[in-house]
Amino acid sequence: MTDPVLVEVTRGEVVESVHRGAIAVYDADGKAAWEVGDTTQLVFPRSAVKSIQALPFVESGAADAYGFGQKELALVCASHSGEPQHVDLARSMLAKAGLDETALECGWHWPSNQEATVALARSGGAPNALHNNCSGKHSGFLCTCRHLGIDHRGYVKAGHPEQEMVREAMETVTGAAHDAGHRGTDGCSIPTYAVPLRSFALGFARMATGRGLAPRRAAAAKRLMGACMAEPFFVSGTGRADVGLMQAAPGRIFVKTGAEGVYCGAVPELGLGVAVKCDDGAGRGAEVVVASVLAKLLKSDTALSSRLARIANPPVESRVGAKVGTLRPTAALA
């Protein structure tokens, strides 16, 4: 099937571009609350499932052994912007495990936050793997290995004990088989598996409610999602959608973006998980979709729903900051 147009990008009175995609909203029992488009399509969740991938870090006792608090737990679930607070926290996590950035196997890039890039360059500095948006997740992997006495070298490779723990957590939570035939390599070099989009909606309903998870796993899920909702800056960065959405209703909304137009989320009070994929991989489209879905799910709270609807209708601006168009959800999202 052809997924419907979910988002329009306008300029003046003309629709300039469109984003198609699919949406799955599920409860923890596997019942669909709302579906749009083909939710059986195989999707790499990319960074949207970092909180699930972080379960072994908590369940193994590593997080407690190193005395990590909510900021560290949030950073392990993060695609951060490489701002100094993110980089410093990742460095301190590795130091507690007796490691430094040379142990990270995620590769490096300049911070996605432009001010951070400019400040780093002005200071005469250069980026390293700590600035990689995934450095928190990888620090969590490394701490888990150190805590469990596993040789951390090659920890990003499929088959390494760390990635086997991650795969087991992903399979258990999403209920979908993660097999080598649908395995790809993520931007940060770890395995990522394409499974039906709806599996992630089910998975995040389970993460948010604990239903269908073993008690220790349910407790770890609650801690990780609670940490993200309490410290959204450490999951994301200045001015980004994850922060705006989670700050719109502290403790009531969990969201996490992933590359290639993926967004996952949960509304614990409703017991629902959300998974979104823009077919074209557009992050700007996925942001509008997830904000619209949340506005719809939470419409009984009219003030909150209005805030979310504003996030779902961001302006398109010129280089002098004039509004020249808008992104907007289509009727398929109404």
Place this chain on the structure above:
Amino acid sequence: MTDPVLVEVTRGEVVESVHRGAIAVYDADGKAAWEVGDTTQLVFPRSAVKSIQALPFVESGAADAYGFGQKELALVCASHSGEPQHVDLARSMLAKAGLDETALECGWHWPSNQEATVALARSGGAPNALHNNCSGKHSGFLCTCRHLGIDHRGYVKAGHPEQEMVREAMETVTGAAHDAGHRGTDGCSIPTYAVPLRSFALGFARMATGRGLAPRRAAAAKRLMGACMAEPFFVSGTGRADVGLMQAAPGRIFVKTGAEGVYCGAVPELGLGVAVKCDDGAGRGAEVVVASVLAKLLKSDTALSSRLARIANPPVESRVGAKVGTLRPTAALA
């Protein structure tokens, strides 16, 4: 109609994302040589038509009066990367007209070339409007105004004599009415008009051949396109697709990217113009499409066609530079 999928983005063995779009290839008499998808859809050409917008700069005599050569002509048609050579040349153009960057009304942003941004920050510098990717085009507008004795203030606004000259050129070359009802504001604050995609293919066939244009216009078109093909770096920047495509066959291929998934081009030896729009606005998709179209049009030159096909199949890489997937044209482009 729903445009077909033109490009697939793979990861491992799985298609992760797709780009839909439309393609028009026309000759200068308005005959379609090849069409895919809805080529009647209204499209803002954005920066892909800067060479047409530059016609008054040459026709007015401004380019000659200030002694500009091929590099300056190329820069006036450019979406440059803000590298020092681009910025310096735009500055020198304005200086010849007795102006500086404070006359530019395009707004500013950090260079799109990351090395240029880092070098600028390391030097303690800060960007201004000269670093805007459109500063060459705007310098051309300002030089035209100065040469003709027109007050340049407000030169970006619809109705200003400069923009009326640009609109007349766009209408004449594309054959499509440019009316206020389909007017938007471009990122650099000038008017942009949504007209049928196929109009741009016809327009670039005319630009490349001179057929259907008045002699002075045909001569200006030939100079501008020749300058772009001779100096592709000044139209674009280090490592970018415009440079790679034009350098693949010097003097035989003209291409120009635009925002929101637009690409225009021409193959002068075939007398054909090309216009591409990715429905979702993805530049990566439009690059694959235009490279594939050129490979097809020039297939009788097997060595060149192979080079273009390689450009049409770029790798997806992880942060450590490993190939983890590919972008590839679909059968709709075969």
